[in-house]
Amino acid sequence: MALEVAVKAAVGAPNILGDCPFSQRVLLTLEEKKISYNTHLIDISNKPQWFLEVNPEGKVPVLKVDGKWVSDSDVIVGIIEEKYPDPPLATPPEFASVGSKIFGSFVSFLKSKDPNDGTEQALLVELKALDDHLQTYGPHVAGGNVTAVDLSLAPKFYHLVIALGHFKNWTIPESLANVHNYVKLLFARESFEKTKAAKEYVIAGWASKVNP
Numbered sequence: 664m665a666l667e668v669a670v671k672a673a674v675g676a677p678n679i680l681g682d683c684p685f686s687q688r689v690l691l692t693l694e695e696k697k698i699s700y701n702t703h704l705i706d707i708s709n710k711p712q713w714f715l716e717v718n719p720e721g722k723v724p725v726l727k728v729d730g731k732w733v734s735d736s737d738v739i740v741g742i743i744e745e746k747y748p749d750p751p752l753a754t755p756p757e758f759a760s761v762g763s764k765i766f767g768s769f770v771s772f773l774k775s776k777d778p779n780d781g782t783e784q785a786l787l788v789e790l791k792a793l794d795d796h797l798q799t800y801g802p803h804v805a806g807g808n809v810t811a812v813d814l815s816l817a818p819k820f821y822h823l824v825i826a827l828g829h830f831k832n833w834t835i836p837e838s839l840a841n842v843h844n845y846v847k848l849l850f851a852r853e854s855f856e857k858t859k860a861a862k863e864y865v866i867a868g869w870a871s872k873v874n875p
C-alpha cells in the first residue's frame with residue numbers, strides 16, 4: 664500500500680511541487696528505496712485544516728506511517744530506514760554530521776547585506792571542509808554509495824546554487840573541485856530530477872527572506 668506524504672507546494676502555485684529542502688529529502692528517500700507514495704501538496708500560506716489537525720506545528724514534511732502522521736525529516740527518514748531497510752541508506756555515524764553547517768552558513772550569507780561581515784568566509788570554510796572530506800572519502804560523503812546524509816545535503820546544495828547565483832551572482836569556487844563533482848553527481852540522480860522544485864519556485868521561496 665502506498666504511503667501518504669505531505670510536502671510544500673510552490674509559492675503562488677499550490678498545485679505544483681514546492682521548494683522545501685526537507686520535503687525533497689523525504690521524497691528522495693522514498694524514491695531511492697522505490698517505495699510507492701501519494702503526495703499531498705501543502706500551501707504553507709494557506710494550510711488546510713486536515714493538515715493542521717494531524718500536525719499542529721504546521722511544518723512540512725509529514726509522512727503517514729501505521730495510520731499516524733509523523734513530522735520532521737530526521738524522524739521520518741529514520742522511520743523509513745527502519746521499516747524499509749532495502750536498499751540500506753543509513754550513513755555510518757562517523758560521517759553523519761559531515762556538511763551539517765553548510766545550510767545555516769548559506770542562509771546567513773544569502774541574507775547578509777554587509778559584504779565584510781564574514782558570512783561568505785564562514786560558508787567557504789564549511790565548503791572547504793566538505794571538499795577535504797570528499798577528497799579522502801568521496802565521491803559521496805560515505806564513499807561510493809549514496810547515503811542519507813547525501814540525500815539531506817543534495818536539496819540544500821540545490822537551494823544554495825540557485826539562490827546565491829540569483830541574488831548574489833555567486834558561485835562555488837572552481838578550486839573546490841570535489842564539491843563541484845559531488846553536486847553534479849547528486850543533481851544527476853533520477854530521484855533528484857523527479858523530486859526537485861523548478862528553479863523559479865526556489866527563487867520565489869527565498870525572495871521574501873532576502874528582501875523582507
Ligand SMILES: N[C@@H](CCC(=O)N[C@@H](CS)C(=O)NCC(=O)O)C(=O)O
Pocket residue numbers: 671682683684685686707721722723724734735736737
Ligand atoms: N526540522 C524540520 C524543518 C521543516 C521546515 O522548516 N519546513 C518548512 C518549509 S521548508 C515549513 O513547513 N514552514 C512552514 C511554517 O513554518 O509555517 C524538518 O527537518 O522537517
